[in-house]
Amino acid sequence: MNKAPDTSPIRELLDQAAQRIDSDSPRLDAEVLLAHVLDKPRSHLLAWPDRIPEAAQQARYRKLIERRAGGEPVAYLTGEREFWSLPLTVTQDTLIPRPETETLVATALEHLPADSHARVADLGTGSGAIALAIAHERRACHVRACDRSAAALAVAAGNARQLQLDNIEFASGDWCAALAGECFDLIVSNPPYIAAADEHLACGDVRFEPQDALVAGDEGLDDIRRIAACARSHLCDNALLMLEHGFDQREPVARILADHGYRDIVCNNDLAGRARVTVCRNGGD
Ligand code: GLN
Numbered sequence: 001m002n003k004a005p006d007t008s009p010i011r012e013l014l015d016q017a018a019q020r021i022d023s024d025s026p027r028l029d030a031e032v033l034l035a036h037v038l039d040k041p042r043s044h045l046l047a048w049p050d051r052i053p054e055a056a057q058q059a060r061y062r063k064l065i066e067r068r069a070g071g072e073p074v075a076y077l078t079g080e081r082e083f084w085s086l087p088l089t090v091t092q093d094t095l096i097p098r099p100e101t102e103t104l105v106a107t108a109l110e111h112l113p114a115d116s117h118a119r120v121a122d123l124g125t126g127s128g129a130i131a132l133a134i135a136h137e138r139r140a141c142h143v144r145a146c147d148r149s150a151a152a153l154a155v156a157a158g159n160a161r162q163l164q165l166d167n168i169e170f171a172s173g174d175w176c177a178a179l180a181g182e183c184f185d186l187i188v189s190n191p192p193y194i195a196a197a198d199e200h201l202a203c204g205d206v207r208f209e210p211q212d213a214l215v216a217g218d219e220g221l222d223d224i225r226r227i228a229a230c231a232r233s234h235l236c237d238n239a240l241l242m243l244e245h246g247f248d249q250r251e252p253v254a255r256i257l258a259d260h261g262y263r264d265i266v267c268n269n270d271l272a273g274r275a276r277v278t279v280c281r282n283g284g285d
Contacts, residue, residue, distance in 0.1 A: 107242055115140055132145075144171055189242075193220045193224060
């Protein structure tokens with residue numbers, strides 16, 4: 001006998017939804033959405049499998065499950081994603097921060113001593129993930145987070161307020177346009193780097209993300225070329241540029257950087273062991 005939908009306990013709500021969702025992690029997705037609706041940590045669901053959520057909560061949850069079944073990313077449904085252990089608000093105006101981007105943060109921190117006063121710029125900051133993680137870890141650094149999207153900057157600034165960070169500022173502009181005439185000790189960026197014809201743009205969560213934050217021309221290298229060209233005049237002598245890129249772009253990225261006169265070009269792997277972040281030094285003249 002079928003029970004009325006609003007008398008289902010947590011256990012059943014999760015089991016049914018996990019079957020409805022077609023993703024890599026249906027059970028986890030259902031747990032995150034139910035925990036969000038109940039405003040509890042996921043551990044609550046395991047501790048109280050027989051609890052029957054209120055009818056209004058069940059209705060909200062079922063709507064979210066339908067949207068997830070239609071492909072919408074969990075992070076856009078909850079409006080949040082953790083990055084570098086920081087809770088961040090995300091919207092459809094920003095990419096959803098990826099675990100592999102933590103490699104860029106880790107690389108930046110390796111080059112910034114704990115008491116560093118460096119001036120750091122993050123180009124194309126989106127939700128602010130990279131800039132906020134650096135500002136959070138290095139309180140004496142001053143970070144400028146840039147984006148040409150006013151909507152993304154508003155999300156990033158909201159995240160900075162939420163995290164109570166005051167060593168970060170926001171500037172609007174396309175790549176180096178937001179750096180005015182100034183020079184920085186470190187410029188970081190996770191630019192768009194997917195090739196326009198890449199099949200993975202038609203699958204999963206990326207279908208719902210801002211395409212101009214993902215796609216960069218036929219080879220996915222257009223924005224990396226633009227940044228390589230403009231960043232040199234905004235880097236102090238011997239300052240560093242760090243770029244995230246695709247796992248198969250190590251060689252073309254190194255070539256682009258060498259062609260622009262950068263030196264000490266080194267590529268770091270992400271936690272999955274794939275080429276992900278290239279670091280180089282402004283050569284001086
Ligand atoms: N790593 C992301 C992906 O493969 C791409 C992010 C980006 O283009 N900067 O979906």
